[in-house]
Amino acid sequence: MSANKPGGASARQGEGRGVTPRSLDYSTWYTDVVTKAELADYSPVRGTMVIRPYGYALWENIQKDLDRRFKETGHQNAYFPLFIPQSFLQKEAEHVEGFSPELAVVTHAGGKELEEPLVVRPTSETIINHMFSKWIQSHRDLPLLINQWANVVRWELRPRLFLRTTEFLWQEGHTAHASEPEAREEVLRILQLYRDFVQDMMAIPVVPGRKSDSEKFAGAVETFTIEAMMGDKRALQAGTSHYLGQNFAKAFGTQFQNENNELDFVHQTSWGVSTRLVGGVIMAHGDDKGLRLPPHIAPIQVVIVPFIRSDEDRARVLPIIDQIRQALPQIRFQVDDRPSLSPGFKFNEWEMKGVPLRMEIGPRDLDKNQIVLARRDTGEKEFVDLDRATHALPDLLEQIQAGLWEQALAFREANTRTVETYEEFKAQLDEVGGFFLAHWDGTPETEAKIKEETRATIRCIPLDSPQEPGRCMVTGEPSKQRVLIARAY
């Protein structure tokens, strides 16, 4: 029967468990990992996906930590409607131009044709400004710091699981402030929050920076981004934070009475990260055995594989496992005592799923008063005294978190190059790829030329790189600072 069934189901039965090697075909490797680690599956509606329990648990861990950081910085969650009147989108000229090609439109509901079609939200600046204009009266109502966890829809012509899907889950922050400096401070506060989260929890180094005008969010004055390097050396935009100025406030009449009793438009920000982060963690850390998850966000941090062949074994081994678990309530354990499967099969499955640490324990280990710990990041196995288990497990998890970070950082540094000429850039881009730091004259014409000729884009103008005068690698015109250029997802 299983021959008739596609995908995840047959994988569960042990057929075709391996993944295509990364070196052979990175794109197929990625899809293999997503589906065989049971993170997600294709859905019957083109461009959409099903997030399976293991993938959703990963997203929940991401959500939980981000949500805590948002609340600690004074933000409150709220929920705004999925449907937006089509006319709202048209109120901000750049916004509608940017999003129109990606909209899904409800034209019929309740058995009738609607008088005004409803857009399924691609993002919520418009409807949120409509509400803000009702809620905000005075400077005492500011700042208003709102976040929303929601699904959004942007019609995708070239969908990829987690990275670009027609529907995705995200958070979108929307804030209103009394002055431009306060709003700009918020934009950078959130950019730093995102950077800290992605680096500390996901173990992925990022470059924070400002987007060029042609890459900024439709309707924003400025967009800031964090850019990460994936395992194929391409860039992934992992989160964005926008300074919206008064653009939406003017379109929706979001005004307040300032301390001098004058009416003024609010200054706004918006910012978001999405389930795309799951794609990022796969590509930043995965290897030819599958996923490698950073312990801080792993749904299962330690998988315990007991070796049990008899009731006597069971009576000896299971109480020890219980003791270890009870001594370490902060660790997310899973015990794999499925009787019908071989240890080798289980090892492969949990390696595919990227569980950071595997603990093996059986009667022979107990005879020697030891356990076996196998690290997913390095593949190293070590024997640990049973008495030391409760120290060794948390220590090793932190070592693995740090190890994944070090590997990813070293990989990015080894693949980031400073180039002076356009010829050098093009040659290196094709030969070795990676991130390039180059001078750019700041014009959209030069940016478009680079994109058209090389398929690489200006990812950002890094915030932390020194002001260093130079000459644009394409035109030779003066430039104040190097920018980050790469091919990207």
Place this chain on the structure above:
Amino acid sequence: MSANKPGGASARQGEGRGVTPRSLDYSTWYTDVVTKAELADYSPVRGTMVIRPYGYALWENIQKDLDRRFKETGHQNAYFPLFIPQSFLQKEAEHVEGFSPELAVVTHAGGKELEEPLVVRPTSETIINHMFSKWIQSHRDLPLLINQWANVVRWELRPRLFLRTTEFLWQEGHTAHASEPEAREEVLRILQLYRDFVQDMMAIPVVPGRKSDSEKFAGAVETFTIEAMMGDKRALQAGTSHYLGQNFAKAFGTQFQNENNELDFVHQTSWGVSTRLVGGVIMAHGDDKGLRLPPHIAPIQVVIVPFIRSDEDRARVLPIIDQIRQALPQIRFQVDDRPSLSPGFKFNEWEMKGVPLRMEIGPRDLDKNQIVLARRDTGEKEFVDLDRATHALPDLLEQIQAGLWEQALAFREANTRTVETYEEFKAQLDEVGGFFLAHWDGTPETEAKIKEETRATIRCIPLDSPQEPGRCMVTGEPSKQRVLIARAY
């Protein structure tokens, strides 16, 4: 300027802060509480709502506790797409008939007309069965216990905030089992989980029971419900748990190889509660001063109003507040030290918002080594020795939780009547309203007659009422058990 602005904004400035008394107009009272306590606001799309931060924090507390209970009973969260191919709905005949009038349909996306229109999910049985049919192969894959937190859309002709909105937030559980008894056990396990949650956390007594055939979920074999009494004595269906039999499994080919190596269709359940629960908590406990929130789910459990008129006051009072908060990290506090507002204004605002306990503290209290505690449920104020504060606060919160429960239970019991004849039922329904326990012959004809003539419906056939033979109050035909009848939301 504020005169030009509607709703929540003007309320924030202190105009028209009171609510319409419940006795005058219950429906207006309800809407007043929702908007003036800033739980929600109307959105520009008819029938949809905005859940404001205070209302969303309440929903988050509901979510968090339910989610823990789902996980403790072995369920895993996942996420399925918002859009469902129209043809999927048509595969289960009763399902499509039940939901067709309420569907919102996407006909255009990405700038083009779609070949097949997409329905915005009203519930996800169809798309989930499509995926289950891929994932389930063998009895070893069962039971499959999935839950989803999501938004759903059902076009509403008579919308009411939280109670009936075109879009609402909910959780929907979907499980597949190898046998009917296992599936039926799950249906009742969840019904009990819902009952325990609503009773223990929301302090609302419920009647668990089975729905009549004409009230069951479109596509289910049997539907179970928990029914609660609101402050106007009407019933609110607070949660449902369905035994789907093999109906969807047959429509979508969700089969498995059983232990005898034979193909069989899975037996399924689905179950859900929604943001409607927020409406339930408002109507079960609210009074003419506004909300009264059970401490177990209240976003703010204790509001502290310090009396401060000078820097010297501040230096004395604030450190004491900090000490109390630090000693009670499990309690959700809010300190209201807004300087421009009077204590009376603050008291009204927090009473409107239903905060269970108010703590007042000022220099005069400190002179007497005391604090003042005011209960929202009874309005009682007491002076408590400062040294006893860390005991008194948690104790009082538990007393308030119990007090709200006792009040709601007593109210329901006082308004539940056993009736023998249809005349008696109709007279009492019009005169005093409430819940009625009466005999019914079990036919849809009698059920329809009662509904048409009285606008009351059979809410459920209670699970815990004794088997008691009698005669139908309408037809005089034999009946085995009394059923619960009431007018309902």
